[in-house]
Amino acid sequence: MNDSRVEKWLLAGPPMLFMLALFAVPGAIMLVASFRYPGEFGGLAPLNGLAQGFTLETYRFFFSDFIYTEVFIKSVAMATLTTLFCLLLAYPLALVIARSPKRDALVLLVILPFASNFLIRVYAWMILLGPQSALSEMCNAVLRWFGAHPVELLFSPFAVLVAMVYAHLPFMVLPLYANLIRHDRLLLDAAQDLGASAWQRFWRVTFPLSLPGVYSGSALVFIPALGMFVIPEILGGTKDMLIGNLIKEQFLVTRDWPFGATLAIMLTLAVMLIAWLAGKAGGRHA
Amino acid sequence: MKYLLLLLLSFSAHAEEVLYLYNWNNYISDRTIERFERQCACRVEQDYYSDNEEMLARLAAGAAGYDLIVPTGNAVESLIRQHALRPLDKSKLPNLRNIAPSFMNTWFDPGNVYSVPYAYTITLIGYNSEKIRELNLPVDSWAVIFDPRYLAKIKGRVTVLDSQRELIAAALKYLGYSANDTDEKHWDLARDVILKAKPYWAAFNASSYIRALATGDIWLVHGYSNDIFQADQDAKAAGRKFRILASLPKEGAVLALDSMVLHRSGKHPRLALSFINFMLEGENSAELTNLIGSGNPNMAAMKYILSEIADNPAVFPKDMKNLEMLRDLDYRQRRIMSRIWTEIKLR
Numbered sequence: 001m002n003d004s005r006v007e008k009w010l011l012a013g014p015p016m017l018f019m020l021a022l023f024a025v026p027g028a029i030m031l032v033a034s035f036r037y038p039g040e041f042g043g044l045a046p047l048n049g050l051a052q053g054f055t056l057e058t059y060r061f062f063f064s065d066f067i068y069t070e071v072f073i074k075s076v077a078m079a080t081l082t083t084l085f086c087l088l089l090a091y092p093l094a095l096v097i098a099r100s101p102k103r104d105a106l107v108l109l110v111i112l113p114f115a116s117n118f119l120i121r122v123y124a125w126m127i128l129l130g131p132q133s134a135l136s137e138m139c140n141a142v143l144r145w146f147g148a149h150p151v152e153l154l155f156s157p158f159a160v161l162v163a164m165v166y167a168h169l170p171f172m173v174l175p176l177y178a179n180l181i182r183h184d185r186l187l188l189d190a191a192q193d194l195g196a197s198a199w200q201r202f203w204r205v206t207f208p209l210s211l212p213g214v215y216s217g218s219a220l221v222f223i224p225a226l227g228m229f230v231i232p233e234i235l236g237g238t239k240d241m242l243i244g245n246l247i248k249e250q251f252l253v254t255r256d257w258p259f260g261a262t263l264a265i266m267l268t269l270a271v272m273l274i275a276w277l278a279g280k281a282g283g284r285h286a
Numbered sequence: 287m288k289y290l291l292l293l294l295l296s297f298s299a300h301a302e303e304v305l306y307l308y309n310w311n312n313y314i315s316d317r318t319i320e321r322f323e324r325q326c327a328c329r330v331e332q333d334y335y336s337d338n339e340e341m342l343a344r345l346a347a348g349a350a351g352y353d354l355i356v357p358t359g360n361a362v363e364s365l366i367r368q369h370a371l372r373p374l375d376k377s378k379l380p381n382l383r384n385i386a387p388s389f390m391n392t393w394f395d396p397g398n399v400y401s402v403p404y405a406y407t408i409t410l411i412g413y414n415s416e417k418i419r420e421l422n423l424p425v426d427s428w429a430v431i432f433d434p435r436y437l438a439k440i441k442g443r444v445t446v447l448d449s450q451r452e453l454i455a456a457a458l459k460y461l462g463y464s465a466n467d468t469d470e471k472h473w474d475l476a477r478d479v480i481l482k483a484k485p486y487w488a489a490f491n492a493s494s495y496i497r498a499l500a501t502g503d504i505w506l507v508h509g510y511s512n513d514i515f516q517a518d519q520d521a522k523a524a525g526r527k528f529r530i531l532a533s534l535p536k537e538g539a540v541l542a543l544d545s546m547v548l549h550r551s552g553k554h555p556r557l558a559l560s561f562i563n564f565m566l567e568g569e570n571s572a573e574l575t576n577l578i579g580s581g582n583p584n585m586a587a588m589k590y591i592l593s594e595i596a597d598n599p600a601v602f603p604k605d606m607k608n609l610e611m612l613r614d615l616d617y618r619q620r621r622i623m624s625r626i627w628t629e630i631k632l633r
Binding site: 037039040042065071074130236241249253254255 | 343346364492501502503617621623624633
């Protein structure tokens with residue numbers, strides 16, 4: 001082995017081991033668990049030989065009722081909406097920050113909310129959206145003015161979406177900012193010299209160049225949003241069950257590890273499928 | 287050899303000074319702890335859990351060293367069957383006679399080999415006194431939680447527990463079945479009752495309904511008796527014009543009896559036994575009830591309990607006949623109930 005190869009292994013080894021230990025191994029454990037029987041008190045039933053210890057019953061159970069597929073569809077829809085709103089809000093923000101002389105301070109402000117606990121920030125939305133909050137009262141005053149029925153903001157899909165967008169926004173802003181900051185101003189000047197309007201300069205120069213940032217930001221938002229369970233639990237109403245809630249429930253309430261593992265495997269497959277489809281679609285565009 | 291072992295044990299007993307207690311959040315008064323620490327010249331270290339599943343999961347994951355745990359009945363049964371508990375030496379528990387016979391010899395621990403009753407909560411109806419009076423709703427029946435006729439008046443101001451067992455049990459009771467009914471057809475009927483009522487509910491809620499009741503955002507809940515007591519205390523402290531009251535539905539309800547048990551991994555069983563005996567003294571036991579409004583199985587405690595709590599039929603029901611403790615389901619039943627719950631949540 002020559003020096004450069006040793007160097008490469010020394011550099012790449014620890015992160016690879018880390019990934020192996022914390023992604024591949026748990027993934028494999030989960031896959032095995034999904035084919036096992038649940039134990040009486042939770043966990044897995046003891047293995048009595050290969051023939052009796054393994055089963056496809058959790059997968060059969062998953063497909064025996066469309067309801068689980070419905071939960072998936074709903075979760076994908078919620079994650080897609082979250083990603084879309086994050087993109088719409090984050091793009092102008094990232095653009096302004098990238099072009100501002102005070103950009104370092106502004107980026108710091110984007111990161112600042114991470115300084116306080118995530119749960120506390122979600123709970124804060126309970127107060128902000130509660131029926132006696134200024135926001136709710138203003139909203140309902142306007143509705144009354146138009147003769148419409150008052151609405152409840154808290155405990156609704158709306159509350160879940162607002163908090164989802166709020167929680168994931170920085171993950172969209174930062175990759176977009178990292179991309180936009182590298183754009184060469186001269187390109188825009190050149191486009192202007194050639195007669196491009198402000199909109200044309202954005203749509204035909206800035207936006208296509210920023211696509212890698214859009215993709216990575218979207219992935220960073222979409223994937224965690226798909227597995228989210230805290231926000232629907234705290235702010236959701238009577239219909240806001242997402243796939244993350246269902247998985248958590250299998251482990252902590254129903255004590256059905258094999259079915260929980262099956263749901264998690266299906267979620268991983270769904271994410272991989274969506275990533276592959278997005279990659280194909282993105283590949284065609286580029 | 288045996289004597290040597292005993293000698294060693296008694297030696298280590300002298301060196302004991304810390305009792306490791308694994309308890310529910312806010313489930314013992316600080317003053318009680320202080321008094322015990324003075325009496326035994328030892329220290330009490332507490333760890334907390336907020337539901338049985340969490341406690342069982344942590345023990346299953348290998349948490350050890352807890353001398354004393356306070357699980358609910360079905361969790362006690364689960365721990366007994368896992369051989370995780372030490373049998374109790376009753377000769378060290380003279381105060382055990384203070385416990386009312388109706389709370390002894392339960393299905394989860396016949397003969398109380400492993401467990402001593404500590405306190406209980408009932409899952410019932412909590413409500414905002416003013417709003418319910420204005421709307422003239424009957425709170426003596428689960429109908430107020432499940433019947434659209436009543437719910438229409440109070441739409442969006444009702445929450446129910448985010449617990450499949452508890453909510454389905456309430457619906458089963460409303461339908462006249464046992465809370466422990468395992469007939470899937472009856473579960474489907476319960477699901478239909480819940481689905482009809484659901485459009486009127488604001489949320490499935492685990493604990494934040496305490497605050498929502500106390501601020502007046504929510505007027506009617508399916509909740510735990512001690513949480514409703516807490517909401518009332520908070521409303522009083524905030525000087526609200528309403529009270530938060532509890533009502534035990536006539537169809538019956540779920541009772542959760544928490545018991546003290548000795549975990550096998552604990553190193554101080556003797557100290558733990560003296561703590562159990564201490565907690566069985568009426569005054570100490572009453573302190574908990576006065577703090578959180580939980581039900582108390584201790585007959586000697588009654589005279590120390592604030593009359594406002596002692597006279598409350600939602601905390602100390604006159605008739606326990608309609609109250610049921612939830613039993614564990616096997617995994618197939620759990621899986622079916624979880625599917626019904628998913629349907630309930632999604633529709």
